[in-house]
Amino acid sequence: MxxxxxxxxxxxxxGALTAESTFIGRSFIHSVRDVEAxxxxxxxxxxxxxxxxxxxxxxxxxxxGYVDYVVPGIILLCAGFGASSTAISVSRxxxxxxIDRFRTMPLRSGAVLTGHVIASLxxxxxxxxxxxxxxxxxxxxxxxxxxEWLAVFxxxxxxxxxxxxxxxxxxxxxxTPEAASGFGFILLFLPYVxxxxxxxxxMPEWLQPIAEYQPITPVTETxxxxxxxxxxxxxxxLAVGWCVAIIAVSVVWGAWLFRRKAGRR
Amino acid sequence: MNLAIEARGLRKRFGRTDVLTGLDLAVxxxxxxxxxxxxGAGKTTTINILTTLVQPDAGTARVAGxxxxxxxxxxxxxxxxxxxxxxxxxxxxxxxxxxxxxRLSGLDRRAARARAAELLDRFGLADAAGRKLxxxxxxxxxxxxxxxxxxxxxxxxxxxxxxxxxxxxxxxELWSVIRSLAETGTTVFLTTQYLEEADRLADRIxxxxxxxxxxxxxxxxxxxxxxxxxxxxxxxxxxxxxxxxTDGSVHGLRAAIDExxxxxxxxxxxxxxxxxxxxxxxxxxxxxxxxxxAPTAADAASAPExxxxx
Numbered sequence: 001m002x003x004x005x006x007x008x009x010x011x012x013x014x015g016a017l018t019a020e021s022t023f024i025g026r027s028f029i030h031s032v033r034d035v036e037a038x039x040x041x042x043x044x045x046x047x048x049x050x051x052x053x054x055x056x057x058x059x060x061x062x063x064x065g066y067v068d069y070v071v072p073g074i075i076l077l078c079a080g081f082g083a084s085s086t087a088i089s090v091s092r093x094x095x096x097x098x099i100d101r102f103r104t105m106p107l108r109s110g111a112v113l114t115g116h117v118i119a120s121l122x123x124x125x126x127x128x129x130x131x132x133x134x135x136x137x138x139x140x141x142x143x144x145x146x147x148e149w150l151a152v153f154x155x156x157x158x159x160x161x162x163x164x165x166x167x168x169x170x171x172x173x174x175x176t177p178e179a180a181s182g183f184g185f186i187l188l189f190l191p192y193v194x195x196x197x198x199x200x201x202x203m204p205e206w207l208q209p210i211a212e213y214q215p216i217t218p219v220t221e222t223x224x225x226x227x228x229x230x231x232x233x234x235x236x237x238l239a240v241g242w243c244v245a246i247i248a249v250s251v252v253w254g255a256w257l258f259r260r261k262a263g264r265r
Numbered sequence: 266m267n268l269a270i271e272a273r274g275l276r277k278r279f280g281r282t283d284v285l286t287g288l289d290l291a292v293x294x295x296x297x298x299x300x301x302x303x304x305g306a307g308k309t310t311t312i313n314i315l316t317t318l319v320q321p322d323a324g325t326a327r328v329a330g331x332x333x334x335x336x337x338x339x340x341x342x343x344x345x346x347x348x349x350x351x352x353x354x355x356x357x358x359x360x361x362x363x364x365x366x367x368r369l370s371g372l373d374r375r376a377a378r379a380r381a382a383e384l385l386d387r388f389g390l391a392d393a394a395g396r397k398l399x400x401x402x403x404x405x406x407x408x409x410x411x412x413x414x415x416x417x418x419x420x421x422x423x424x425x426x427x428x429x430x431x432x433x434x435x436x437x438e439l440w441s442v443i444r445s446l447a448e449t450g451t452t453v454f455l456t457t458q459y460l461e462e463a464d465r466l467a468d469r470i471x472x473x474x475x476x477x478x479x480x481x482x483x484x485x486x487x488x489x490x491x492x493x494x495x496x497x498x499x500x501x502x503x504x505x506x507x508x509x510x511t512d513g514s515v516h517g518l519r520a521a522i523d524e525x526x527x528x529x530x531x532x533x534x535x536x537x538x539x540x541x542x543x544x545x546x547x548x549x550x551x552x553x554x555x556x557x558x559a560p561t562a563a564d565a566a567s568a569p570e571x572x573x574x575x
Contacts (some may be wrong), residue, residue: 010342011417012371022368030356033397059501097352101413104423105369106341 011106022209023115028075030089031239037085042127045078046134053138060198064131068142072223073133073263076216078131078193079156082124083163084184089116090171091180094261109258113168120164121157128148128156152226155239159219162243165250172257214240269294269421269452270315274324276476277310284310286476288324292469297443297453299463302473303553306455311350311473312425315454316346327472345414346381346423352408352413355399359409362398363416370417370534371493377416384412388442404435411439415446422446424455428462440466460545470545472552479552487548494540495547496521497529503536510547 030040049071059064093099093112102112132140144152167183174180191197191209194216201206213219218238225232270292278287284307292298302308304500313319315328317337326333329343354362360381366378385394398406407427414422427443428436443466447453457463463470465483471481474494480487493513498506507530509521518540525531525538 009418010339013342014371016370016372019369022365026354026357026365029361033356043349071375096355097350098354100316100318101316102350102369104341104344104346106338107369125559188426 001234009155013106019111020114023112024118027089027115027119028122031123034085035242038123041078041082041123042130045081045127045131048077049074049131049135050138064139067135067140067223068228069140069227071132071142071228072195072219072220073194073216074131074135074192075128075156075198075223076159076220078127079124079160080163081184083120083160083167084181086116086120086164086216087174087180087183088172088177090168091174091177094172096155096174099233110255113254113258117161120167121160124160124164125153125157128153128160139226143229144227150227152223155219155222155226155236158240158243162215162246162250165247165254169250169257171252172210172261173252191216192218194220215239215246218242250254267294267328268292269296269300269453270326270328272311272315272324275311275314275321275326276323277307277314277319277321279461280311285314285321288473288477290326290478291473292452292454293573294335294452295447296468297447297455297469299453299468299470300456300464300473301458301460301470301549302456303458304355306473307476308458308473309425310457312326312346312348312454314422316344316423317341340396343419344421344423345417345419347414347425347427348409349425349429351410353406353410357395358395358397359385359401360394362409362413366413366416372417375478379417388412389438406520407431407435408439411442416448418451421452421454424453426456426458426460428457436462460549472549474553480548484545487545488543490548493517493543495543496525497539498525498530498539499537499539500533501537506536510543510551553575 009079014095037130053067057070060066061069063199090113093116098264099112103109170183173178173184174248193203193211194200194214196216200211200217203211219242221230221235222231222232222239225235270289270290272288275285275288276283287309288307290298290300290311300311310319314321315326315333317333317340320334328340331339331343333340333543354365357365360378363384364377367380368374372380382391382394385391387412390405390409390412393399393405394400397411401409405429411424411427412472414424424443428439431439432440440462443453443455447468453466455462455466467484469481469483469554470487471478472487473479480490482490493511495508495510496510496518500506507525507528509524511521522538530536531538
């Protein structure tokens with residue numbers, strides 16, 4: 001009986017980011033294998049953009065300049081759309097036994113979520129790049145410097161992170177993956193009540209404050225200012241503030257949910 | 266004695282349900298220990314507390330020498346859990362699942378790959394190594410699930426109803442794996458609702474009833490608690506008609522036979538009487554019927570008739 005402890009040794013302590021990199025690798029494989037979701041994340045925003053520029057575009061702005069107006073909004077729509085699948089991935093983990101296996105191992109509790117978040121960031125940045133490439137092909141003519149382009153990708157990445165963390169928390173809260181997927185509609189709807197597709201000033205007066213101060217408007221205006229040299233105002237600060245606030249709330253809420261759901265399925 | 270698991274007075278309540286009402290356990294290191302109980306008896310809650318997933322409302326538990334609440338991280342370094350629902354990644358292949366678990370257990374990439382191949386081979390899954398788990402059958406999934414717990418040799422292995430839902434063949438394969446693990450010195454703590462499983466695998470058995478351990482011992486000790494043999498009446502096809510437990514005395518045996526003799530079934534053509542040792546079923550039914558108190562031989566002799574309709 002004393003030989004027991006000699007034979008079976010405790011698990012070694014992991015290197016600094018071993019768990020995180022393993023979970024990121026796992027989530028990447030998930031992303032790549034879920035071909036349909038990946039296609040949707042890239043194809044749907046592209047189709048929306050073509051629809052807005054070719055079908056609605058001339059009605060909204062007969063001069064043909066609508067493409068320059070709408071692309072920043074489409075970029076955001078695309079970022080949010082791809083992030084909502086994180087809720088499904090997280091919920092699937094939580095409702096199968098696999099989370100209990102991870103939780104009974106000496107791992108930082110958030111590492112598995114980090115994997116989902118980083119994979120979502122990569123997926124959405126890829127989709128964003130495709131959307132911008134297609135936009136350039138159909139006549140989008142930004143006048144941004146390389147530094148401004150970098151800033152655009154920075155703010156888009158921050159927005160993706162915010163929305164992904166929010167959806168990771170929603171995935172923790174949802175009782176089933178199906179329920180989690182239902183919340184995706186919020187992000188398909190919110191951009192329409194913002195300056196993404198039409199200027200806020202053209203909306204009914206009672207709607208304008210909501211449209212003006214909801215997070216998508218300042219993020220859109222920041223991207224627009226960087227790409228098209230429209231007035232920046234305080235959009236950048238509002239955008240960063242919104243993103244940081246969403247991340248903070250989601251992380252705190254998510255950590256609480258993660259603890260509360262322990263061993264209860 | 267070197268104890269791998271030690272629990273004292275564990276209590277847990279979910280909402281208005283008292284799941285555990287003062288559970289005590291002592292599992293010697295290097296043994297196979299079965300926690301036997303009906304559905305809802307608190308088996309999974311016990312495992313969840315011992316594996317740090319759930320905190321007890323009262324009481325203490327130590328696993329591999331560490332407190333499950335105060336030293337949860339140290340406990341986690343020394344245990345593996347194969348839970349009730351398959352803890353596998355459906356999207357990854359068999360190899361990828363095992364390599365991931367190896368990396369998370371501190372093996373480097375090369376060692377993780379080697380270990381994955383070794384385990385797939387050992388569990389008869391080598392042919393399915395490159396297939397996604399989504400395409401595995403229930404038995405294959407369960408075997409991979411168990412192999413994920415064995416990526417590194419930990420001192421204490423927890424298996425929550427490991428063979429539920431498996432066919433007879435897969436069940437026996439799993440039993441032989443668990444037995445060979447125990448031979449290498451791993452402490453195995455398993456829950457089961459199958460008495461046969463506890464009888465075949467476990468060195469010691471605890472019967473969980475009404476949130477506490479109602480009886481504990483080796484299979485033979487538990488069977489001895491019920492006292493004497495059981496007299497059975499079977500029809501010409503060997504189907505069990507009636508059975509009566511006895512208290513082991515000559516008088517008790519005669520009384521049981523007389524009672525069966527008076528029953529209508531006894532006079533049918535081809536009916537045969539036989540005497541057998543009590544099974545773990547008898548023990549389990551006697552204990553769980555008695556509201557949690559351990560039965561005495563006298564209780565057993567007057568226990569309600571136990572008719573099985575298999």
